[in-house]
Amino acid sequence: MMCENCGKRPATVHYTQIINGVKTEMHLCEVCAKQKGTIEFDAPFSVTNFLAGFLEPAFGAQIIKPAFETQITCKGCGMTFEEFKRSGRFGCAMCYNSFSEKLYPILRRIHGNTKHVGKIPTKMGENLAIKREIDRLKIELNVAIKNEEFEKAAEIRDKIRELEKKLSRE
Amino acid sequence: MDDVVVTSRIRLARNLSDVPFTIKMNDYDAGLVIDRVRDVISKNSQYRFDFYEIRKLPFLKRQVLIEKHLISPALVSSKIKSAVAIDQNENISIMINEEDHLRIQVLYRGQNIQKAWEDANRIDDFLEEQLPYAYDETWGYLTSCPTNVGTGLRASFMLHLPALTLLGYMKEIIETITKLGIAVRGFYGEGSEVLGNLYQISNQITLGQPEEDIIANVVSITNQIIEQERQARLKLLNESSSFIADKVYRAYGILKYARNISSNEALKLISDVRMGISMGIIKETTIDKLDVLLNLIQPAILQDYFGKEMTPEERDIKRAELIRKILE
Numbered sequence: 001m002m003c004e005n006c007g008k009r010p011a012t013v014h015y016t017q018i019i020n021g022v023k024t025e026m027h028l029c030e031v032c033a034k035q036k037g038t039i040e041f042d043a044p045f046s047v048t049n050f051l052a053g054f055l056e057p058a059f060g061a062q063i064i065k066p067a068f069e070t071q072i073t074c075k076g077c078g079m080t081f082e083e084f085k086r087s088g089r090f091g092c093a094m095c096y097n098s099f100s101e102k103l104y105p106i107l108r109r110i111h112g113n114t115k116h117v118g119k120i121p122t123k124m125g126e127n128l129a130i131k132r133e134i135d136r137l138k139i140e141l142n143v144a145i146k147n148e149e150f151e152k153a154a155e156i157r158d159k160i161r162e163l164e165k166k167l168s169r170e
Numbered sequence: 171m172d173d174v175v176v177t178s179r180i181r182l183a184r185n186l187s188d189v190p191f192t193i194k195m196n197d198y199d200a201g202l203v204i205d206r207v208r209d210v211i212s213k214n215s216q217y218r219f220d221f222y223e224i225r226k227l228p229f230l231k232r233q234v235l236i237e238k239h240l241i242s243p244a245l246v247s248s249k250i251k252s253a254v255a256i257d258q259n260e261n262i263s264i265m266i267n268e269e270d271h272l273r274i275q276v277l278y279r280g281q282n283i284q285k286a287w288e289d290a291n292r293i294d295d296f297l298e299e300q301l302p303y304a305y306d307e308t309w310g311y312l313t314s315c316p317t318n319v320g321t322g323l324r325a326s327f328m329l330h331l332p333a334l335t336l337l338g339y340m341k342e343i344i345e346t347i348t349k350l351g352i353a354v355r356g357f358y359g360e361g362s363e364v365l366g367n368l369y370q371i372s373n374q375i376t377l378g379q380p381e382e383d384i385i386a387n388v389v390s391i392t393n394q395i396i397e398q399e400r401q402a403r404l405k406l407l408n409e410s411s412s413f414i415a416d417k418v419y420r421a422y423g424i425l426k427y428a429r430n431i432s433s434n435e436a437l438k439l440i441s442d443v444r445m446g447i448s449m450g451i452i453k454e455t456t457i458d459k460l461d462v463l464l465n466l467i468q469p470a471i472l473q474d475y476f477g478k479e480m481t482p483e484e485r486d487i488k489r490a491e492l493i494r495k496i497l498e
């Protein structure tokens with residue numbers, strides 16, 4: 001299915017809106033969806049929505065809140081984000097990257113944190129350990145600069161450069 | 171043994187990167203994971219593991235493994251093929267296809283969390299060498315549930331807290347430590363009563379802290395609870411010594427002479443006597459013996475011990491008989 005707005009790119013984002021029991025669907029590409037996402041829907045939708053809301057008390061019409069659910073699907077296992085929310089379980093290792101943007105707030109709520117700082121599997125190589133050491137040294141560097149300990153800062157900077165060289169060699 | 175800490179446990183959740191996680195697995199995938207892990211485990215020379223496919227185990231044997239905390243009820247009720255490798259000392263178990271592909275668990279009696287962590291870590295290293303773990307630079311070890319991602323680590327203690335429970339302090343303690351990212355679970359019986367005054371304390375956060383810090387945090391909070399429990403026992407001893415002495419000796423008397431006893435009643439009485447020993451009231455038996463009983467009184471382990479299936483009525487009689495024998 002191609003994007004209903006531009007007709008150029010494949011539709012990967014699917015909007016569903018239900019007003020007075022009438023279901024309307026929109027299929028967009030990611031580029032168009034991003035624009036729509038901030039502008040809201042085009043005239044027909046919002047007018048209907050507005051009118052429906054306006055007339056609601058008189059006619060007792062029931063309005064179901066529009067569901068703007070972007071259907072992100074994991075390329076690894078085909079799980080949708082909806083499916084994840086329902087089961088609370090991921091379908092495969094790729095799910096984490098597929099849903100990564102939506103994961104940050106969830107992980108922050110659960111762990112108060114979004115970055116692993118624990119064990120690194122040795123097979124993942126020294127690289128990761130070096131990168132992490134560089135991250136740590138950069139924090140140390142900032143502290144040293146803040147405290148105006150420039151001699152120490154220079155030392156740390158040299159250490160960082162050395163580690164970065166080691167990284168690029170590999 | 172230990173007056174407050176009954177057991178220490180470390181659990182690591184791990185998954186393979188090249189197979190769907192268990193929620194998206196079919197029996198074929200599940201079988202392949204089991205074969206791969208079994209193959210790797212068999213190459214380990216340090217520990218000797220026995221390997222069991224859960225579906226092939228008789229009902230009673232499964233229950234025994236659950237009661238010994240070597241497998242979880244979830245492993246048994248798994249819709250896909252599941253298995254477990256258990257070391258010969260029954261301290262280490264590797265569950266396959268529970269919520270995650272792999273759950274490495276090490277359980278020791280008493281306060282032994284450091285040793286448990288070292289074992290778990292060593293086995294994890296060994297498995298990682300030969301299996302493609304699902305791991306990400308940012309998220310760490312990728313787990314089926316986001317509550318385990320990062321380290322995949324759960325460090326837990328089973329604590330015996332009869333005095334704090336008796337004095338009514340537990341509610342407040344649970345509220346306080348829950349705020350510190352620690353989960354408390356009781357062995358709940360009927361109503362809201364905690365069976366045997368046994369509580370499990372474990373970390374909830376697995377992401378954003380190194381393993382050592384997570385463990386240190388659980389240890390430090392546990393140590394504070396231990397200290398409070400000891401204070402509470404002293405308080406009971408000082409302020410109501412005759413009440414306590416009567417309570418624990420009555421419990422001891424029933425255990426020693428009963429002819430018919432349910433597991434729930436036995437658990438309550440063992441708890442009282444265990445406290446009585448630590449307070450120096452009861453000198454006729456030891457905490458070690460009671461911890462053995464804590465295991466043996468459970469329905470499946472009891473039947474396994476006597477080597478036959480029994481009705482609940484038969485069990486209650488045999489249970490009383492076994493308790494008498496051990497307290498002899």
Ligand SMILES: [Zn+2]
Nearest residue numbers: 003006029032
């Ligand atoms: Zn488009």
Ligand SMILES: [Zn+2]
Nearest residue numbers: 074077092095
């Ligand atoms: Zn996936």
